[in-house]
Amino acid sequence: MLKKTMLAFFCVATLQLTAQHTDTEKMRRFVNGLMQRMTTEEKIGQLNLLIPGGAAVTGSVVSTDVETKIKNGNVGGLFGIIGAERIRRAQEIAVSQSRLKIPMIFGMDVIHGHKTTFPIPLGLSCSWDTALIERTAQIAAREATADGINWAFSPMVDIARDPRWGRIAEGSGEDAFLGSQVAKAMVRGYQGRSNDLKDISRLMACVKHFALYGAAEGGRDYNTADMSRVRMYNEYLPPYKAAVEAGVGSVMSSFNVIDGIPATGNQWLLTDLLRKQWGFGGFVVSDYTSLNEMIPHGMGDLQTVSALALKAGLDMDMVGEGMLTTLKKSLQEGKVTQKQIDDACRRILEAKYKLGLFDDPYRGISASRASEILTPANRAAAREAAARSFVLLKNDGQLLPLKKSGRIAVIGPLADSRRNMLGTWSVSGDWQQSVTVIEGIRNAVGSGATVSYAKGANIADDPFFVRRSNMLGMEIDTTEKRTPADMLKEAVDMAKESDVVIAVVGEAADMSGESSSRASIDIPESQRNLLQALARTGKKIVLVLFNGRPLTLNWENQHLPAILDVWFGGTEAGNAIADVVFGDHNPSGKLTASFPYSVGQVPVYYNHLNTGRPFAPGDWSKFKSDYLDIPNEPLYPFGYGLSYTTFAYSAITGNKTGISGNGKLELTVRVTNNGNYDGEETVQLYTRQMEGSIARPVKELKAFRKIFLKKGESRDVVFSLSANDLKFYNKDLAWVFEPGKYKAFIGTSSAQTAEFDFNAGK
Structure with missing residues (x-):
């Protein structure tokens, strides 16, 4: 029987390998034939990725005269367009008005869901549930492809140990092993376990940001990252490699330098490591204008850096158009070769072939598929994912779960802030579809309890900070006409009349994320003042914390009996928070990034090297590796998280x-x-x-x-x-x-x- 089973397995495996070989050979012949008909200009055009005006912009530059460029065969893909019909109209230009009718690829920052928004990736990673994470990516892929998208700029797998860096919200925290498991789960979720990208419910994934982006010095976005090769290989590169081994279709280069050379033009990184050592066969796209940004890095003018990037192994230029405008001249001057242009073009065309775009340029777009978006089942999955991502940081006296009775005061600027439920990088999510915390609590208790609400404070009061934080929309509401003192008095009076206070505070959605580094990672002063005033009432307080990064919570940990970290829970955040607060779901999240006592500890992470003079808690002798004023250890360590049980x-x-x-x-x-x-x-x-x-x-x-x-x-x-x-x-x-x-x-x-x-x- 065993021999028959093994024989059957061998036969199936052989048939699969034969089919794969046949498909690869068919793709090679098709792409060869197409490229024989292409001009050099058209080949270079395939390397050009643009973002039209009016789309979801994630950088400061917007492409111009896009329609003419598509007609001239000068665009390989577009990104940032939301809506199936808009994508269909753009694709029609390429397949009906360009000379060779080559379809475009359409990308989007599908980071933690499409229309149905799941918890931010850092929150999802705290579930330690790779099957759940894979399922969220599957749902995101199904919704995004129904909206015409076929390429996701996700997963972001950068190891991050500095919570000042806003983009820690987009990854899986500080550990390479856990990060690798999440990377594989996300790729499988987007692309399917068989990597059959012609399945219209699958997205081509793009692992980013290659590489080391999460190690930006000072936690300041886009800044230098510098480390030894030993640290790279052991601590930072494994999640990227795991994504490649899972079959990821594309890779995005990062903004930072590696060994002094920007990643987008780094041949060791993009060719020697990625292609030769790891065997990656897909294509590499730059991050938003990162090719052009090699100029201020000091690598030369636009023609020089475009040639450098192509020779290094970059295949597609996002937004900057350096390749489009300079590569033909560089070819004529012998600074690049025809083979280098052909190799990059071939990889883009192969990706489109694998996606089935040559068979159906409008892949996945149909009126019937609109019903797959924001379904009740998808929302239920988002609610479950959110509840499983929450981390119970403190629960003195088993204050939680609360009873659905009595007088409950819900206080805080994030309690009734629909816009802030989705979190950073929810570019296609509709915040108006989200469930607020106060709605979730009222849904849960019904008529069993009296629920009152007060804003209590603004998210922040500093006008300069508010203006910087609101650059993507009014997440910190500036329309409040009452003074901070008036709001605070209302909240305190309400708390005094309650049996328990649920204080809902923390960061606005885009106080973390790209270009949202913070030197101070405290809860903003306006909200800290609110918490201190509430604590003085002597009432029992449950802190429900919104955040896209580890925060410094020393005062909160010392003075408040219960702290529930809910990150940004997504579309169903309010209902999921109520599920946990009232015990319908027992929290099980565990931290994937350490919370420091002080920003002065940063970076603080569990898997550090020892020193020659290690310090042990309780050992107060001099000349050891320690601080005079705080412990070495984090306030809440990696892997930490409480439950309602023990x-x-x-x-x-x-x-x-x-x-x-x-x-x-x-x-x-x-x-x-x-x-x-x-x-x-x-x-x-x-x-x-x-x-x-x-x-x-x-x-x-x-x-x-x-x-x-x-x-x-x-x-x-x-x-x-x-x-x-x-x-x-x-x-x-x-x-x-x-x-x-x-x-x-x-x-x-x-x-x-x-x-x-x-x-x-x-």
């Missing part, structure tokens, strides 16, 4: 004392739900190499399991470790395993674990 962990047991050869070490821990609620727990496995050829992190995440336990239930969680799990890049950038002494850690967070010592041999 989980007890046994000691770790192993099936042997070590790993040898190709063997595996099985580590078991028994987890018991000894609280009063059913709940989910994310069990986390970390390891540490005690001696190595280079300094190694104090802990590294290697695996995790999300389990559901009824109250009183216990379960054994088993992890298998092999030598392959312990590999890393050494000083020569070789992927190696080193025999020696190791520790394993299993627990509820990176800071709360049991230990197990083991040896790993050859």
Whole structure:
């Protein structure tokens, strides 16, 4: 029977490989034939990606005279157009009025949903649920393709350890292993597990920003990132590589320099690493005008940097039109070759072929598919995803969950702010379709409780800060006619008459995201004043925190009994918040980025290297690596998150004392739900190499399991470790395993674990 099964599997695999080879050969012949008919100008035109005026703009430049350029065969794709009919009309110009009728590709920043908006990516990552994350990408792909889009500028997989950087909101936090799992899940969600992009419900994914963008110095967007190759390979590159291994169709270059050369013109990055070492076969697009921005980097004039980018391995120029306007001249002057232009053009045409655009330029657009957008099922999925992304940071005295009775005061500028529910990078989401916090609470309690609302404060009062934060729309409402003192008095009076206060405060949606770096990551002063006044009433306060980054919450942690981090929950944020606040959903989120005590600690992350003078808590001797005024450790560490129930962990047991050869070490821990609620727990496995050829992190995440336990239930969680799990890049950038002494850690967070010592041999 086993032989028959293996034979059947072999036959299926052989047929699949044969079919893939046949499809590849058909694509090659088709593209060759098309390129033989193309002029050099038309080939260069395929490398040009434009954004029409009036579209969803994500940069300061907008393309001009787009229609004429399409007719002349000078546009390979458009992005930022919202609406199936607008995309159809643009495509009609390309396929009916250009000489060779080559269809365009249509891209969009589909970051955390399309019309149905899910939690921001940092929030989604806190679910530690890759199946859920994959499902959100599937829904986003289905909605976006129904709207005519076939290319998503997502996932963003940049490792980020500096919460001052606003774009930390778009990624999965500080850890390369978890980030890699999320990257694969997102690619599978967009493109499908079979990577059959001709399926009209699939999007071509674009992993970004390649590479190291999340390590911007000072947390200031677009700034320099500089690090050793060892750090690159071990800590920052793995999520990009995971996306490539998952079959991602395209890659976007980053704004920063790498080894002194901007990523968009960096041959080591785009060719030697991406194509030769990793075997990437798709195409590379620049970020928004990042080709032109090599000029202020000091790399030369527009012709020089355009030639540099093409030779480095860039295939498509987003918005800047440097390739369109200079490559023919560079070809005539011998600064680029015809083969380099042909190779880039071929990769763009192959992407369009894989998407089925040559068979159907209007791929996925039909009147019937409009019904797939913002469906009740999609909204239900968004509600579930939001609830599972929330992280319970504090819950003294089991204040949460609240009862759906009594007098509940809902206070704060974000409690009734529909516009701020979706969060940053929700360019096609409709904020008017979102559910506010006050609506969600009233929906939940019905007539069982008296719910009152007061704004209490503005999100911020500083006019300069408000103006900068509102550049994409009025997220910080400036129309309030009452003074801050009047709003504060109303809120305090209301709190005094209540049984419990739900304070809804934090950041506006675009106080995080691109070009939204913050030197101070406190809750704005106007809202801190509100919280302090509410605390003085002596009432029980639940802090519901909106944020796109880790914030400094020392005062809040010391003075408020319950803190629920809800990030930005998306379309169904208000209902999901009510689900958790009233106990219809038990929170299970775990942090994927550490919250610092102070911005002066930044960067603070769990998997740091040790020093030669390590500091241990309680050791107050001089000449150790510590601060005089705050702890070394974060306020809330990576992997941390509470539940309404409690989980007890046994000691770790192993099936042997070590790993040898190709063997595996099985580590078991028994987890018991000894609280009063059913709940989910994310069990986390970390390891540490005690001696190595280079300094190694104090802990590294290697695996995790999300389990559901009824109250009183216990379960054994088993992890298998092999030598392959312990590999890393050494000083020569070789992927190696080193025999020696190791520790394993299993627990509820990176800071709360049991230990197990083991040896790993050859």
